[in-house]
Amino acid sequence: MAGIYIHVPFCKKRCNYCDFYKSTHLELKTKFLNALNIEIIKRFNVFNNNEINSIYFGGGTPSVLNIVELNKIFSCLYNHFKISGNVEITFECNPDDFSNEYAKMLFNETPVNRLSFGIQSIDNNTLQMMGRRHTASDGILAVERADKVGFKNITADLIYGLPGLGLVMWGKTLDVILNLPIKHLSAYHLTFEKGTLFYDNLQNGLIDEIDDNVSLDQFQLLVEKTQLKNFNHYEISNFALPGYESFHNSNYWTGEPYIGLGPSAHSFYNDIRQWNVSDVNVYIKKIINGECFFESELLSSTDRYNELLMLGLRTSKGLSVNDIKKIDYKYYQFFINQIEELIKSGKIINEGDYYKISPSFKFVSDGIIEKLFLV
Amino acid sequence: MKHIRNFCIIAHIDHGKSTLADRLLEYTKTVEGKQLQEQTLDDMDLERERGITIKSHAIQMNYEKDDKKYTLNLIDTPGHVDFSYEVSRSIAACEGALLIIDATQGIQAQTISNLYQAIDHDLHIIPVLNKMDLPNAMPEEVEDQIIDLLGCDREEIIRASGKTGEGVFTILDAIVDKIPAPQGDTEAPLQCLIFDSVFNSFRGIIAYFKVVNGEIRKGDLVKFFATAKQYNADEIGVLRLNLEPREILSTGDVGYIISGIKTSKEVKVGDTITHVKGGCNKAIEGFEEVKPMVFAGVYPIDSEDYEDLRASMEKLQLNDASLTFQPESSAALGFGFRCGFLGLLHMEIIQERLDREFDMNVITTVPNVPYKAITKKGELIEVHMPSMLPEATLLEHVEEPYIRAQVITQSEYIGPIMTLCLGKRGELVKQHFIAGNRVEIDFDMPLAEIVFDFYDKLKSISKGYASFDYYQTGFRESKLVKLDILLNSEPVDALSTLTHVDNAQSFGRRMCEKLKELIPRQQFDIAIQAAIGAKIISRETVKAVRKDVTAKCYGGDISRKRKLLEKQKKGKKRMKQIGNVEVPQKAFLAILKLD
Ligand SMILES: Nc1nc2c(ncn2[C@@H]2O[C@H](COP(=O)(O)OP(=O)(O)OP(=O)(O)O)[C@@H](O)[C@H]2O)c(=O)[nH]1
Ligand code: SF4
Ligand SMILES: [Mg+2]
Numbered sequence: 001m002a003g004i005y006i007h008v009p010f011c012k013k014r015c016n017y018c019d020f021y022k023s024t025h026l027e028l029k030t031k032f033l034n035a036l037n038i039e040i041i042k043r044f045n046v047f048n049n050n051e052i053n054s055i056y057f058g059g060g061t062p063s064v065l066n067i068v069e070l071n072k073i074f075s076c077l078y079n080h081f082k083i084s085g086n087v088e089i090t091f092e093c094n095p096d097d098f099s100n101e102y103a104k105m106l107f108n109e110t111p112v113n114r115l116s117f118g119i120q121s122i123d124n125n126t127l128q129m130m131g132r133r134h135t136a137s138d139g140i141l142a143v144e145r146a147d148k149v150g151f152k153n154i155t156a157d158l159i160y161g162l163p164g165l166g167l168v169m170w171g172k173t174l175d176v177i178l179n180l181p182i183k184h185l186s187a188y189h190l191t192f193e194k195g196t197l198f199y200d201n202l203q204n205g206l207i208d209e210i211d212d213n214v215s216l217d218q219f220q221l222l223v224e225k226t227q228l229k230n231f232n233h234y235e236i237s238n239f240a241l242p243g244y245e246s247f248h249n250s251n252y253w254t255g256e257p258y259i260g261l262g263p264s265a266h267s268f269y270n271d272i273r274q275w276n277v278s279d280v281n282v283y284i285k286k287i288i289n290g291e292c293f294f295e296s297e298l299l300s301s302t303d304r305y306n307e308l309l310m311l312g313l314r315t316s317k318g319l320s321v322n323d324i325k326k327i328d329y330k331y332y333q334f335f336i337n338q339i340e341e342l343i344k345s346g347k348i349i350n351e352g353d354y355y356k357i358s359p360s361f362k363f364v365s366d367g368i369i370e371k372l373f374l375v
Numbered sequence: 376m377k378h379i380r381n382f383c384i385i386a387h388i389d390h391g392k393s394t395l396a397d398r399l400l401e402y403t404k405t406v407e408g409k410q411l412q413e414q415t416l417d418d419m420d421l422e423r424e425r426g427i428t429i430k431s432h433a434i435q436m437n438y439e440k441d442d443k444k445y446t447l448n449l450i451d452t453p454g455h456v457d458f459s460y461e462v463s464r465s466i467a468a469c470e471g472a473l474l475i476i477d478a479t480q481g482i483q484a485q486t487i488s489n490l491y492q493a494i495d496h497d498l499h500i501i502p503v504l505n506k507m508d509l510p511n512a513m514p515e516e517v518e519d520q521i522i523d524l525l526g527c528d529r530e531e532i533i534r535a536s537g538k539t540g541e542g543v544f545t546i547l548d549a550i551v552d553k554i555p556a557p558q559g560d561t562e563a564p565l566q567c568l569i570f571d572s573v574f575n576s577f578r579g580i581i582a583y584f585k586v587v588n589g590e591i592r593k594g595d596l597v598k599f600f601a602t603a604k605q606y607n608a609d610e611i612g613v614l615r616l617n618l619e620p621r622e623i624l625s626t627g628d629v630g631y632i633i634s635g636i637k638t639s640k641e642v643k644v645g646d647t648i649t650h651v652k653g654g655c656n657k658a659i660e661g662f663e664e665v666k667p668m669v670f671a672g673v674y675p676i677d678s679e680d681y682e683d684l685r686a687s688m689e690k691l692q693l694n695d696a697s698l699t700f701q702p703e704s705s706a707a708l709g710f711g712f713r714c715g716f717l718g719l720l721h722m723e724i725i726q727e728r729l730d731r732e733f734d735m736n737v738i739t740t741v742p743n744v745p746y747k748a749i750t751k752k753g754e755l756i757e758v759h760m761p762s763m764l765p766e767a768t769l770l771e772h773v774e775e776p777y778i779r780a781q782v783i784t785q786s787e788y789i790g791p792i793m794t795l796c797l798g799k800r801g802e803l804v805k806q807h808f809i810a811g812n813r814v815e816i817d818f819d820m821p822l823a824e825i826v827f828d829f830y831d832k833l834k835s836i837s838k839g840y841a842s843f844d845y846y847q848t849g850f851r852e853s854k855l856v857k858l859d860i861l862l863n864s865e866p867v868d869a870l871s872t873l874t875h876v877d878n879a880q881s882f883g884r885r886m887c888e889k890l891k892e893l894i895p896r897q898q899f900d901i902a903i904q905a906a907i908g909a910k911i912i913s914r915e916t917v918k919a920v921r922k923d924v925t926a927k928c929y930g931g932d933i934s935r936k937r938k939l940l941e942k943q944k945k946g947k948k949r950m951k952q953i954g955n956v957e958v959p960q961k962a963f964l965a966i967l968k969l970d
Contacts, residue, residue, distance in 0.1 A: 005930060188926040212921035219922075237926050252929050266930035273934050297934070306937050314928060364898055364923040366940065373944045 002047050002269075003054040003251040004081065006036070006073065007262035008062040009280045012094075016131035017159070019193035021264035021278045022060040028280055032262075033069055035287040037076050039261050039276075042287075044080035046259060046269055051084045054247035054258075057112075063097035067105045074111060088153075088247040090114040095142040096134040103149045114153040114246075115146050116186075121158065122173045126165060131197070140180065147181040153244060155184035160218045162190050163207045170218050174225040183244035187222050188237050189215060219363050234316045236362060253311040255304075255323075271299045305331040306373050313369050318349075318356025331374065338372050376561065376627040380554045381448045381585065382501075383431075383465040385493060386475035387483035387842060388454030391505040393417055393428055394537030395475060395546075396451045402543045403436040403447070406616050415616075416451045421727060428453040429724060431461045431571060433468075433583055433629060435613045440551045447550060448614075448629040454485055456844055457718035460665045460697065462489050464644060467662065468570040468585040468629060471499040471554030473546065474525075478504045478512035478534075482520045482809060484783045484844035490524070499554045502527060503546060508536040520810040557585075557627030564655035565589035565597070567632075567648040572639065574693030580636040583614065583629070584648060587659055590625045591648070597634070600658040601646040606634035639693040665697045667715025668847070669826050670759040671722060672703060672740035672869060673729075674711030676951055676960070680735065681710045687733035688712060691725065698725060703760070707867045707953045708738060713759055716742070719826060719967065738951050740869040741966050744822045747774040747850055761857050761871040774850035776822040779804065782833070784841035786812040791836040799824035800875065819848065821875070827967055858883055860890070861904040861911075862956045869953075869963060882969075884913040889965040891915040894958060898923075901956055 010029060011022040055077065065073075077083065091112045098117075106112055119139035121127050127136060139156075146154055156177055160170050177185065192199045192209070201207045223233055231239040238249060251258050257269035264278035274296035277283050286293035299307070305327050312319025325332045339355060342348040347361045347368050357365050384392040393414040400406040406415055416432035417423055428451060436447045450465040466472065472493045476486055493500060502521050504514055518532050533549060535542030567584040575581055591597070595608045610633040612620040624630045636642055645661030675684045685702075692698050699715040716722040722742060729735040746758040749771045758764050764773070780801070782792055786808075793803070793816070801818035808814050825845065833841050856879050860870035870890075874882050883905030890903045894917050901917040925936055950957040 189922075189924075191926055215922045236924055236928075249929065252933065258930070260930055264931070266933075268930075268933075275931060303937065306941065307933060310937055310940065311928065311933070362924070364920055366923045366925060367898055367920065370940045370944050370947075373940055375941045375944045375948070 001053045001084075001251070001256050002050040003056065003248055003256060003258035004052055004077065005056045005058060005248070005258060005260040005265055006062075007260065007265040007276075008057060008059040008065060009263045009283075010064045011059065011061045012064065013133050014131065014197075016129070016197040017190060017193070019196050020060065023280045025280070026064060028284070029064070029069070031284050032280055033072065035284045036073065036262055038287050039293075040076050040080055043259060043261070046267075047081065047257065049082055050257060052081050053084045053087055054251055055083075055087060055089045056248040057089075057091045059092055061094050061097070062091055063093040063102070067102075067109055070106075070110055070112075087111075088114055090116055090155075090246070090248055092116045092118065093142065093146075094118060094134065095138040098142040098145060100145060100149075103145050103151075107146075107149045107151060113151070114155065115151050116155045116157065117142050117146075118157045119143070119177065121162075121165070122176050123165075123169055126162060126169075129164070130159070130162070140176065143180045143182060153184070154180075154182045155186060155246065156180070156182050158185065158187040159190055160187060160222065161210055161215045163210060165210075165218075167214070167217055167221065171221055171225070174222060178225060178229045178231075184238070184240045184246060185226060185231065186238050189219070216363055223359070223362075232316065233359075236314045236365065253315055255308065255311070267294075271304065272296050273299060301327050301331070302374050306375075309335075309372050310369050313355070313357050313365060313372075316356065318351070318354040320353045321355065322353055334374055335372060342368060342371065376559070376625065377556050378443060378445045379448070379557055379627040380445060380471065380550050381450075381469040381557055381627070381629055382471040382473060382550055382554055383450040383452055383462075383469045383493075383498075384473045384475060385452055385462055385466075385489040386454055386505075387477070387480070387485040387489075388427065388456075390454065390475045390477040390480065390483075390486070391537045392454065392475055393451055395473070395503070395505060395535065395543075396432075396434075396449060398537055398540050398543045399436060399447075399449060399547065400434065400616075402540065402547065403438050405434065405436040410616060420731070421724060427455060429455075429458060431465045433465075433571070433614045435615055435629065438547050438551065440548060445551050446628075447547075452489075454489075455720055456485060456488075457668075457716075457720045459485070459488065459492075459844075460662070460717070463492055464570045464662055466493055466496045466498060467568060467645075469496075469498060470557055471501065471550065473501050473503050473550075475503050475505045476517055476521060478506050478514050478517050479509050481513070481517045481813065482524060482783065483842035484781055485842065487524070487781065487783070487815075488844040488846075500525060500527075501546070501549050501553060502532045503542070504532055504534045505537055507534045507541055508539045516811060520813065523810040559586070559588045559626040561588075561590060561626045563588040563626075564653055565591055565595075565648070565650045566655050566659055567591060568659050568661075569599075569642065569644055569646045569648065572642045572644060572696070574639060574690070578633050580633075580639060580642050580693065581618070582632050582634075582636075582642050582648075584632065586624050586626050586628045586630070588626055588655070589650075590623060591632075591650075592623045593621070596651045597632075597648050598651050598654065599642065599646050599648055601643045601661075602641055604641060605651055606636065609633050609635060639696055644696060665717065666847075667697075667699055667745070668718050668822065669716050669722065669742040669744055670713055671716065671742035672705060672708065672711050672738075672760065673700070673714050673726070674705065674708040674738045674740070674869070674951075676736045676738055676949060678709040683733075684712070684729075684735055684737065687729055687735050688714075690733070691728060695725075697721070705740070705868050707869045708740070708951060711738075715745075715759075736949055736960075738869070738960055738963050740963050741872050742826060742964075743873055744776050744826055746776075746853075746855065746873060748772075749774070758873070761873050762868060764855070764857055764873060772852050773855045775853040775855065777819055777848050777851050778822045778825065778845040779848045780818045780820050780825065780843060780845040782816045782818070782841055782843050783809070784814060784816070784837050786814055788837040788841055789814060789816065792816060792833070792841060795829075795832055795836055796820060799829065800877075820845075821851075821853065822847065823873075823875075828969055831968075856907050858886070859906045860886060861902070861906060862894075862953060862958070863902050864904070865954050866906075867953055867958075872966060879907055880912055883907070885969040886966060887913045887915040889969055890962055891917055893962040893965055894956070896920045897957060899955070 122136040226239040260267045263283040267274040276294045433450045452462045566588040569584045571583040598605045647658035700712040703713040748756040796818045801820040804817040806816045854876045903915045905913040
């Protein structure tokens with residue numbers, strides 16, 4: 001199995017916290033789509049006969065594409081890759097692009113079968129502070145509309161740990177969102193990333209990071225409320241109803257190969273991680289001129305061991321020692337030596353071949369993972 | 376012999392000794408073209424990076440004057456007070472000295488202390504006013520100071536610049552004209568004074584010496600007085616930029632000998648070399664042994680590296696005989712070594728050299744000066760670490776080392792400097808004006824008080840206009856207590872200190888505050904306490920981390936995050952686990968930077 005990620009690098013407006021690569025020059029859209037086509041033709045054969053089980057349109061804002069443009073991409077993908085019959089095709093939508101008409105066409109005229117809405121908050125003041133271009137009701141309406149036209153696999157994104165977001169408001173947000181017809185929720189704690197307005201404001205003392213204890217309270221509320229609704233907390237920031245865990249995300253965490261197309265997209269196959277240039281102009285130019293448009297690195301076996309740990313331990317299923325042994329027996333020995341103390345102190349739970357971080361320590365998992373790292 | 380001149384360059388730190396040496400090497404065509412760098416003689420990486428000289432460097436030059444060819448042996452010396460013993464050794468191999476004074480700074484503490492050493496050895500002094508190219512040079516004013524100090528004529532002072540080369544030929548001429556040729560008797564039995572030794576991994580120990588009497592030839596059978604061991608002079612030669620072998624070295628010459636010596640213990644700087652057959656029967660008066668001023672424990676961060684650390688220290692010692700060490704163990708840190716250093720800069724340099732030359736990551740514990748404990752039974756115990764202090768019931772009294780400190784500053788800073796030194800248990804000995812508004816203030820002070828955070832304070836209260844030199848004067852009775860630090864109620868022996876009873880309270884409080892700053896938050900609360908005996912005198916808490924998790928971990932985040940965690944983990948490798956607390960390397964030296 002393998003996955004495809006397509007980065008649509010355009011946003012109508014920049015959000016204040018977001019460091020994804022995006023451009024506001026939507027006039028480059030056509031040229032970008034041409035280049036994307038060429039990239040697919042250049043790279044499809046990396047997977048040989050690997051079946052594609054997930055296609056994911058992320059961004060940026062994929063919903064800046066119209067249905068004709070989208071279908072052109074699909075025909076190119078279907079022509080070149082071997083795509084599984086029950087492929088999961090996720091499409092990220094900005095709530096305010098999601099008109100009734102767009103919703104219907106997306107459902108009826110494209111193979112998209114899963115929608116992801118960046119709702120982020122149900123508080124208009126918060127949305128405004130974040131620089132989002134939609135309102136709270138836009139977000140809620142979009143999900144309802146998607147459900148109405150027939151999408152049965154919908155996921156929403158939320159952000160917590162925001163300056164000024166109180167526990168009460170966060171609880172209310174979760175109540176509202178979990179009552180919508182969604183099957184999956186991604187909830188991310190705010191991080192201050194370089195190059196964003198939030199980061200600059202933080203540096204200049206215009207906003208403050210919230211206290212650890214408040215963060216933890218919000219995380220715990222998130223875990224409780226999703227649990228009550230039968231969502232499975234299958235990764236630190238991801239929750240799904242049984243059977244609705246995202247194929248796309250899981251591919252990342254289980255080490256399946258994936259190819260990332262478009263500017264700034266990352267790929268991983270044959271132990272090589274590769275990333276395309278993070279500039280749509282340069283991307284287009286290099287592709288057209290037949291120049292190299294990416295950088296790559298070969299992962300050493302130690303890199304792979306570290307990644308396996310890092311990704312595996314973030315999931316509720318945990319990490320299988322068999323996968324460690326597959327890299328090299330010496331990593332297994334190292335792991336077993338280190339793990340004892342973590343089990344004793346209650347940070348790690350061991351069930352058969354699997355090891356996972358115990359629920360009460362999930363919010364400090366980086367420190368635990370780091371302890372097991374080999375450098 | 377008539378055409379040899381042996382001289383050293385002495386000065387206060389940073390007054391431009393090494394840079395002026397560059398010009399001498401250049402103008403005498405000893406070093407040319409690409410080989411000539413800035414501070415060419417500072418050949419250790421660490422010297423180059425820090426821009427300071429740590430070791431003396433000897434080099435031979437040729438110079439022609441009035442159609443006569445002269446051999447000039449130059450020794451560049453360090454200016455920092457920790458390495459003043461290097462200066463004293465170099466002086467012993469010379470008949471003259473260039474006393475460099477920075478024309479923008481004037482006379483400073485080490486100008487005076489190094490000058491006195493040179494005068495003690497009857498060296499001819501050539502005063503050089505350096506950095507004349509700088510716009511803020513104050514030649515007249517500084518010349519007045521020099522005249523006051525040396526009692527020389529204004530005309531004898533050479534104005535020069537290591538940057539532009541101004542005055543360099545005047546200096547070379549003065550070296551030839553004014554510095555006496557070495558004396559001695561070529562016919563007399565061989566006597567060579569060893570003034571330095573270095574270790575070379577291919578060739579073993581190389582000893583540098585000056586022939587005081589007689590002649591030495593390649594292949595001669597020689598003996599070293601101190602050890603009475605005999606060697607073949609496999610190779611002798613002179614010190615150019617590289618070693619240049621010679622067949623014979625004669626009275627007055629400065630050179631090197633390679634004789635298959637493998638360990639530094641066999642070569643004592645200050646020792647005399649003579650012939651086995653027909654040699655002299657008296658050694659030249661050597662040097663006083665350098666005594667460590669501070670002691671500290673040095674421990675590998677990873678206890679498995681103990682043997683490697685020993686090997687590395689032994690290698691370092693080959694090049695730096697002033698480093699002493701012996702095994703010790705600590706409940707907190709495991710096995711390590713108690714090391715003696717010449718001062719804190721020396722300690723810092725050893726730690727850095729261990730890291731970069733041997734890839735040894737070490738923890739250095741809180742340093743302390745050597746105390747003397749006298750027990751009721753009348754035994755004398757040298758206390759090199761807090762745990763060696765006998766119990767109060769067994770103890771008659773404790774003595775601590777004192778120094779004479781000489782501070783040179785401008786009159787407007789006398790007040791704050793007095794306050795600082797008296798606050799550090801100093802006693803004013805004398806105060807006198809040097810020239811203009813420059814004063815020298817002498818204090819008797821406990822060595823312990825200047826080891827910790829004295830330099831920085833002196834610098835900041837005098838805005839840099841104070842320099843400082845000291846020498847040890849003896850021991851005095853003192854009231855000391857042992858201050859312990861506890862992490863989560865466990866005493867950490869490596870953080871214990873001996874301190875004067877009057878300082879203990881504030882010291883404990885400041886230690887706790889500083890450690891709170893330096894120990895990173897971990898997955899549990901960490902209590903930091905200071906205690907004297909069973910009495911807790913101060914407490915701080917490092918709160919547990921509640922949140923330590925990356926929100927997103929998809930495509931591009933993966934390698935970024937892996938690298939971040941790897942970097943953090945590497946950082947932690949530099950931390951020591953004590954109980955379950957990770958303590959960073961620098962926390963052990965917290966004491967040195969208390970506010
Ligand atoms: N402008 C100017 N700068 C100089 C001159 N001589 C030295 N310097 C600078 O002063 C600094 C110290 O010079 P060094 O030659 O390293 O001084 P030093 O006396 O050998 O120092 P230590 O060996 O550490 O005591 C360096 O930055 C030099 O570039 C000079 O004549 N003119
Ligand atoms: S959050 Fe989404 S819409 Fe906002 S700038 Fe980032 S990619 Fe664009
Ligand atoms: Mg120097």
